[in-house]
Amino acid sequence: MKGVKIAWAVIAIISWCHSANGASLHSHASTDSTAIEPAQHSIWRMPSLALAAHYGYLIPHRTEIQGLVKTHTRAFEINVEWLTTGVKKWHALYKRPYIGIDAWLCDPGNRELIGQQYGLIPYVRFPLRYGKRFGHDLKTGAGVGYTTKTWDLENNTKALFIGSPFNAAINLQYGMQAFVSDAISLSLGLRITHYSNGSFKTPNMGTNIVTLFAGCKWIAPTNRRDCAPPEINFLSVLPKRWNLQIGIGFGMKEISVPHQPRFPVYLLNLTESYRIGEKVSIGAGLDAFYTSSLRYQLELLDRDSRPNDALRLGLSGVFTMHFGKTDFIFATGGYFYDRTHLDGSVYSRVGLHYHFTPQLVGGFRLKTHFAKADHPEIMLGWCF
Structure with missing residues (x-):
């Protein structure tokens, strides 16, 4: 992976x-x-x-x-x-x-x-x-x-x-x-x-x-590639350079214990990105995850569990390719707050976003820890 x-x-x-x-x-x-x-x-x-x-x-x-x-x-x-x-x-x-x-x-x-x-x-x-x-x-x-x-x-x-x-x-x-x-x-x-x-x-x-x-x-x-494309003139409007996006999301995951239910995951992220031309953006994100399965995993390990043990906070770098209204997203970051340390400190996300309007965006992403998938997630966001 x-x-x-x-x-x-x-x-x-x-x-x-x-x-x-x-x-x-x-x-x-x-x-x-x-x-x-x-x-x-x-x-x-x-x-x-x-x-x-x-x-x-x-x-x-x-x-x-x-x-x-x-x-x-x-x-x-x-x-x-x-x-x-x-x-x-x-x-x-x-x-x-x-x-x-x-x-x-x-x-x-x-x-x-x-x-x-x-x-x-x-x-x-x-x-x-x-x-x-x-x-x-x-x-x-x-x-x-x-x-x-x-x-x-x-x-x-x-x-x-x-x-x-x-x-x-x-x-x-x-x-x-x-x-x-x-x-x-x-x-x-x-x-x-x-x-x-x-x-x-x-x-x-x-x-x-x-x-x-x-x-x-x-x-x-x-x-055939020798077929001439249509003659189209485009207006000289440059993309907005700086973009701020706030998003909420939801996912479900299982843990490697038979006959256990799926656990919900809630997330909130804030991303500031810089548009490099019309095809690519780079940026940084602040991510918050509430992974309810973490408390159950601590109990299996006979460790004390508190409500904030399910909370993880991280910072990530974000790379985006733009295809009209569709974006390909790749992000990698690290946790600066994680009380459990069950999955290491590095996480990644890959997925697709679609812009329904210039402000409203939705998407599907997969979150992983190195070679191990953590959970799929759907998101809804607003761009400023």
Whole structure:
């Protein structure tokens, strides 16, 4: 889990740097709504279709599961995707990326304990550099995954990877493309696929699968990169540099004790961020968590428990990538107030925010302690 989060942040920065090369803009704007007379490109046009075969390994990232990986991982991937139309500002900022849906079919390497994994994962694929014959890109997505065999107290106690059939599925992929013709391309690359339920149901070690892949793609005529984007003029309105956001949130988590209820988590955070251009912001946050399970865990350890033992306060650094009204959030920080010290002093959060209005924002995030998921959380915030 930790490696996936770090890779997300690194690739976000790489994508930002590379996407600046060759981006075609007439001028700058703060939101998509500032576009003047956008061309009407239908989103219901024919998609491209890609197929890929994968071969790799399920990483035994915790000592408890090191003996459970039996064979190499084999997987198959089907993608349906569209080239973005260019009528939104973020399309041009990121060099007209592709959007699509990834169907994932996987044999992780232990059919007896894990069975098979399936997933439907919406994604965005960012071009790094494309020529007439060759190109390379970065693809990332998040969706829903299904695992056919999970931990069970009576029948499958060794399967510590996954405690629930349905999980969040996240992929991160680097690919190289060779264009055989205008309609056909071949691909090679590396992919990381992560399944986890965020400790909504334990045990939840999660699965981290690394694979090499080879594939081919049929490119629909309307998805070819030599198709000219619509001519759009944008108003020269720079984004607001400094932004203050206050948010409240709620989550649920289990602890690794059978037959225990889920415990609620309440949170409050204050974030001040600085906008670096139109694509990226950096900032700092003050976070407060009230994790009700902490008091119960102290009781299991025969330690005294008081109401404020469930309270944690922390400071975090925040990195944000902007895609129109949608933001990708990555934050890492440390607790300066934590009476329990049960999970270490460092925490991280990764997620998506959506701006319903310039002030109102909502989102979904996952909080972790290093390689261990702590809990999923939903949030609602107000921007000043």
